[in-house]
Amino acid sequence: MDQLRVRIVGIGTHLQPVVFLRSDSSVCRSEGLATQTRVSLIYEGRELTATLNIVTDHLVNEGEIGLSDAAVNALGVQEGDVVSLQHAPAVESLHHVRSKLYGHALGRQAMQDIVADVVAGHYSDIHLAAFVTACAGSRLDEREITYLTDAMVRSGRRLTWDHPQVVDKHCLGGLPGNRTTPIVVAIVAACGLVMPKSSSRAITSPAGTADTVETMMPVQLTTAHMQSVVETEGACMVWGGAVSLSPADDLLIRVERALDLDSEGQMVASVLSKKIAAGSTHVLIDIPVGPTAKVRSHAQANRLGSVLCHVGEALGLHVQIHISEGSQPVGRGIGPALEAQDVLAVLRRQADAPDDLKQRALDLAAIILEMGGAAVPGQGRELAQRTLEGGQALDKFMAIAQAQGGFHEPPVAGFHHDIVAQRDGVVAYMNNRFLSRLAKLAGAPADAAAGLSMHVRLGERVSRGDVLVTIHAQAQGQLDYALEFFNQHPHEVRVESEFV
Numbered sequence: 001m002d003q004l005r006v007r008i009v010g011i012g013t014h015l016q017p018v019v020f021l022r023s024d025s026s027v028c029r030s031e032g033l034a035t036q037t038r039v040s041l042i043y044e045g046r047e048l049t050a051t052l053n054i055v056t057d058h059l060v061n062e063g064e065i066g067l068s069d070a071a072v073n074a075l076g077v078q079e080g081d082v083v084s085l086q087h088a089p090a091v092e093s094l095h096h097v098r099s100k101l102y103g104h105a106l107g108r109q110a111m112q113d114i115v116a117d118v119v120a121g122h123y124s125d126i127h128l129a130a131f132v133t134a135c136a137g138s139r140l141d142e143r144e145i146t147y148l149t150d151a152m153v154r155s156g157r158r159l160t161w162d163h164p165q166v167v168d169k170h171c172l173g174g175l176p177g178n179r180t181t182p183i184v185v186a187i188v189a190a191c192g193l194v195m196p197k198s199s200s201r202a203i204t205s206p207a208g209t210a211d212t213v214e215t216m217m218p219v220q221l222t223t224a225h226m227q228s229v230v231e232t233e234g235a236c237m238v239w240g241g242a243v244s245l246s247p248a249d250d251l252l253i254r255v256e257r258a259l260d261l262d263s264e265g266q267m268v269a270s271v272l273s274k275k276i277a278a279g280s281t282h283v284l285i286d287i288p289v290g291p292t293a294k295v296r297s298h299a300q301a302n303r304l305g306s307v308l309c310h311v312g313e314a315l316g317l318h319v320q321i322h323i324s325e326g327s328q329p330v331g332r333g334i335g336p337a338l339e340a341q342d343v344l345a346v347l348r349r350q351a352d353a354p355d356d357l358k359q360r361a362l363d364l365a366a367i368i369l370e371m372g373g374a375a376v377p378g379q380g381r382e383l384a385q386r387t388l389e390g391g392q393a394l395d396k397f398m399a400i401a402q403a404q405g406g407f408h409e410p411p412v413a414g415f416h417h418d419i420v421a422q423r424d425g426v427v428a429y430m431n432n433r434f435l436s437r438l439a440k441l442a443g444a445p446a447d448a449a450a451g452l453s454m455h456v457r458l459g460e461r462v463s464r465g466d467v468l469v470t471i472h473a474q475a476q477g478q479l480d481y482a483l484e485f486f487n488q489h490p491h492e493v494r495v496e497s498e499f500v
Helices: 026-031 069-075 094-101 108-119 125-134 142-154 181-190 209-214 223-233 247-259 264-277 298-314 336-347 355-371 380-389 392-404 432-441 476-488
Strands: 002-008 018-022 038-043 046-055 064-067 082-087 167-171 195-199 235-239 282-289 318-325 415-420 425-430 451-454 467-473 493-496
Touching: 002 026, 002 069, 018 026, 018 069, 026 082, 038 069, 046 069, 064 069, 094 108, 094 125, 108 125, 108 142, 108 247, 125 247, 142 247, 142 264, 142 298, 167 181, 167 195, 167 264, 167 355, 181 195, 181 209, 181 235, 181 336, 181 355, 181 380, 181 392, 195 209, 195 223, 209 235, 209 336, 223 235, 223 392, 235 392, 247 264, 264 282, 264 298, 282 298, 282 355, 298 318, 318 355, 336 355, 336 392, 336 451, 355 380, 380 392, 415 476, 432 451, 432 467, 432 476, 467 476, 467 493
Parallel strands: 002 064, 018 046, 167 282, 195 235, 282 318
Antiparallel strands: 002 082, 018 064, 038 046, 038 082, 415 467, 425 493, 451 467
8 A cells, every 4th residue: 555645736626536646656657557547545544535647747746646626625634644545446336337328227226336336435427427327318217216216315314303294395497597496485484384495506507596595695504504594493495415415416416417417317316315315294396397498298297297206105205296387487587696686576575576486486385385284275375475475484584594694685797788689579489498508608607696687578579679688797708608609599589570
């Protein structure tokens, strides 16, 4: 086992630990190490599996090993510390991945083995990409999805609450600006139900719920802090990755994001594993359906809803499905801060608040209130609306924010550009996927204030020169990049003289 001094090289490799050795080092020669070799580092009883990169300059010297930021954080070392290096042991669960790549079904133990190795850091990004790809599309059957969900729950912490019913909701996404969760949480918690909401960051969209909420309050809470907020306020709005709920999910999501890939089976496992791990007993799943939404037909929505319900039931979770209209963006904002501004406008009962976002949030809150027994069947909508319009929802939202570390107004971008109608007519078409891509090119979600403001709705009459969309960016270069992309696809937001 070789002993090497640590050099912190200051290279960001996201969540993948990477180490660096000189090509002419005695360690590389004696151990036969090459680029992409998987190695194990040991330091004070802690062990880390990392990917090796070989360098030919003086980034590291003889007798040193360079560590990326992710490797430094995972191993807890400082500059000059001495670590032991050896070849990483073979990852036995990879034969399950290879089996799946060849079309064979995975059993319960196989899924447990794979997920355990993923969480332990034994899988490189290449291995993770192979597993994600093997499970993409509809390659997981219902039994495999149940096994994967259960394995992901077991991979991390599982919260318990002193309440017989704990409610939650999730939207399957694909609909820009559909940021109902903060409004729903505020309404439901104000009515006395317990709703510990943990959310993901964006995968392939310009904003996830955690990204949006983070522009208004801290979301990276410890488990103890999260539990304290729920005990005090009955609800929270946190990033699930910070409280170790289904940690395998965050590792898989990172690869899915890089591949720009959504897998139906992994999506079900992702959603339900985090709900179960958060201690939920009753969950509402919103499935928007539209020609450019993630789910394109009611038949697909019904099939997916059936899988969600069956997998949930198999794991002791009551799941209810709500299919909603998904032909166009919701609200005005697309991007973390812009969506947060819409949320606040609804909660603050501003006259210009987007009504479609408000009505969607009320619909979902009504179902949850009835699921949780806070309202009798048929009376949930009235209670939700009364709670919102009476200001109790806003008060609860601000109380949650204060308990999580304090409220702050969302940031505003420094650069803007209006896209205007080139003719008189009717707004006849909007491509949700194109608009999401446009917002991402403007900088969202990494730049919280970046994204789009939508000024029109489908079927609305406009005149030449009316503003259709405003692009927001944190830098002129990103604004120019997004505008160039729009100019290459000018018909993805289309005005026609009449419907055809």
